[in-house]
Amino acid sequence: MDTNLTLHTDKYQMNMMYAHWKQGTLYHKAVFEIFFRKLPFGNGFAVFAGLERAVHYLQNLQFTQVELNYLRQQEEQYDEAFLQLLEQFRFTGNVHAVAEGSLVFAGAPLLRVEATMFEAHLIETALLNFINFQTLIATKAARVKQAAGEDQLLEFGTRRAQETDAALWGARAAYISGFHATSNMRAGMLFGIPVQGTHAHAWVQAHDSEAEAFARYAETFPNYVTLLVDTYDTLQSGVPEAIKVGQALAAQGKRMRAIRLDSGDLAYLSKRARQMLDEAGLDYVKIVASNDLDEHIITELKSQGAQIDSWGVGTQLITAADQPSLGGVYKLAAREVPGREGYVPVIKISGNPEKLTTPGVKQVYRLINKTTGKAEADYIALDDESDVQQGSKVKLFDPIHPYIYKYLDNYEASPLLQPVIVAGELVMELPTLQQIRAFHEEQKAMFWPEYLRKLNPEKYRVSLSVKLWELRQRLITENSK
Numbered sequence: 451m452d453t454n455l456t457l458h459t460d461k462y463q464m465n466m467m468y469a470h471w472k473q474g475t476l477y478h479k480a481v482f483e484i485f486f487r488k489l490p491f492g493n494g495f496a497v498f499a500g501l502e503r504a505v506h507y508l509q510n511l512q513f514t515q516v517e518l519n520y521l522r523q524q525e526e527q528y529d530e531a532f533l534q535l536l537e538q539f540r541f542t543g544n545v546h547a548v549a550e551g552s553l554v555f556a557g558a559p560l561l562r563v564e565a566t567m568f569e570a571h572l573i574e575t576a577l578l579n580f581i582n583f584q585t586l587i588a589t590k591a592a593r594v595k596q597a598a599g600e601d602q603l604l605e606f607g608t609r610r611a612q613e614t615d616a617a618l619w620g621a622r623a624a625y626i627s628g629f630h631a632t633s634n635m636r637a638g639m640l641f642g643i644p645v646q647g648t649h650a651h652a653w654v655q656a657h658d659s660e661a662e663a664f665a666r667y668a669e670t671f672p673n674y675v676t677l678l679v680d681t682y683d684t685l686q687s688g689v690p691e692a693i694k695v696g697q698a699l700a701a702q703g704k705r706m707r708a709i710r711l712d713s714g715d716l717a718y719l720s721k722r723a724r725q726m727l728d729e730a731g732l733d734y735v736k737i738v739a740s741n742d743l744d745e746h747i748i749t750e751l752k753s754q755g756a757q758i759d760s761w762g763v764g765t766q767l768i769t770a771a772d773q774p775s776l777g778g779v780y781k782l783a784a785r786e787v788p789g790r791e792g793y794v795p796v797i798k799i800s801g802n803p804e805k806l807t808t809p810g811v812k813q814v815y816r817l818i819n820k821t822t823g824k825a826e827a828d829y830i831a832l833d834d835e836s837d838v839q840q841g842s843k844v845k846l847f848d849p850i851h852p853y854i855y856k857y858l859d860n861y862e863a864s865p866l867l868q869p870v871i872v873a874g875e876l877v878m879e880l881p882t883l884q885q886i887r888a889f890h891e892e893q894k895a896m897f898w899p900e901y902l903r904k905l906n907p908e909k910y911r912v913s914l915s916v917k918l919w920e921l922r923q924r925l926i927t928e929n930s931k
């Protein structure tokens with residue numbers, strides 16, 4: 451299967467490219483930004499993911515003869531000279547983005563593209579596709595992590611994922627947000643994620659008895675065995691048979707690793723199993739649970755005193771079952787206008803006030819309180835505003851209710867949008883996945899727990915600079931005439 455993603459775009463992008471080419475405006479530059487309007491799952495933050503995939507995509511864009519031949523026959527209106535120009539196509543623009551693993555919030559730009567109209571249109575669809583999915587799954591995983599605390603989290607979703615890419619990139623997103631391992635071996639191979647696995651019911655069913663199945667498995671993996679104990683009767687047969695195997699291994703100086711529960715009342719069964727294992731001298735044997743788990747069930751099981759050490763989470767995580775998409779958008783913020791200097795800010799006004807965009811080329815700063823070291827707010831300003839960079843007093847106000855405000859001056863401002871690609875060239879060293887995961891953990895520590903809790907979190911402040919707010923008001927007035 452061809453892996454060239456250049457035509458991984460919506461037709462209207464290609465049509466707009468064609469129209470810009472026809473109208474002679476293809477080299478006019480534009481600034482687009484990606485942001486989302488609403489946090490998913492009622493969470494207090496999202497976890498930004500998808501940048502590495504976006505970078506590789508941008509660097510590998512190329513219309514080969516295969517793509518050009520398809521375009522030729524797909525749309526007869528496309529002129530041959532346009533197709534010839536596409537043959538030379540490379541991404542030559544600039545990209546600024548927030549680091550993967552960052553905590554991000556509604557309304558603030560996550561990624562900024564500065565490129566010709568021609569280039570900027572082509573890439574919208576794919577960038578949103580990568581970032582919306584990966585950010586969504588990373589955020590869901592962060593919620594599961596919030597529920598599981600320090601317990602081990604295993605990502606088991608591949609079989610129920612929306613096809614291969616979702617399984618693969620979902621496994622990576624989950625790892626960023628603190629999962630410890632995946633069951634997907636290809637994700638392990640490609641990304642270096644630790645891989646773990648137990649065994650399925652089929653292993654037990656493939657033997658004449660559960661006892662024989664367990665014994666054969668333990669013989670094969672004497673230093674490593676986790677036994678699935680719910681094929682027939684968890685407490686009457688599964689756990690007692692697993693205990694026999696564990697004791698036999700112990701007699702050889704080996705330690706059985708774990709048992710896995712995959713059905714029934716996981717709180718009750720895990721408590722009983724723990725007691726039985728402990729009484730048999732196997733207090734080191736861990737208990738893994740799986741079966742349609744999510745952050746709510748994990749919280750509930752913990753509150754019931756479940757004795758579960760590791761959680762295998764599949765379907766609910768990989769499909770983000772309670773909210774299967776993130777509504778990230780890619781909006782024009784400024785453009786070159788012949789005869790005018792620099793970029794001219796543009797706005798989109800909609801019948802739906804929520805869809806109003808914030809104009810101009812912007813930066814977003816995380817304001818860290820110098821005394822507490824904690825994040826106070828995100829502050830969106832025009833890229834050339836210097837007050838915030840110098841740490842001058844800033845006014846923080848709610849962009850929808852500007853009469854609600856406070857001033858802040860004891861802060862460190864950290865610009866979140868960092869240069870990633872300049873003139874088509876990668877200018878940053880992409881962090882390793884381990885670094886991204888560690889960075890995510892560090893970032894979380896910069897937020898008060900009130901913003902991190904998964905139920906009814908406090909709303910973290912995202913403010914516009916006064917200058918930006920005034921610009922927006924002016925453009926609303928000008929465009930409403």
Ligand SMILES: Nc1ncnc2c1ncn2[C@@H]1O[C@H](COP(=O)(O)OP(=O)(O)OP(=O)(O)O)[C@@H](O)[C@H]1O
Pocket residue numbers: 712713714715716717718740741742743747750751754
């Ligand atoms: N003590 C518990 N409190 C709350 N939810 C639980 C508890 N134990 C299990 N669950 C969850 O309840 C859901 C359904 O469990 P149920 O016991 O009906 O399934 P099951 O016995 O495994 O049946 P099946 O074999 O069809 O999967 C699962 O999502 C499971 O994780």
Ligand SMILES: O=P(O)(O)OC[C@H]1O[C@H](OP(=O)(O)OP(=O)(O)O)[C@H](O)[C@@H]1O
Pocket residue numbers: 606607609610650712740741742743762763764765766
């Ligand atoms: O429940 P999830 O969170 O998706 O976790 C993965 C599930 O996949 C396996 O089950 P299998 O595919 O054999 O189906 P099952 O649901 O009948 O156990 C495993 O035993 C888990 O139950």
Ligand SMILES: O=C(O)c1cccnc1
Pocket residue numbers: 606607633646647648649710740762764
């Ligand atoms: O290793 C496991 O136990 C596993 C892997 C994938 C799906 N369910 C379980």
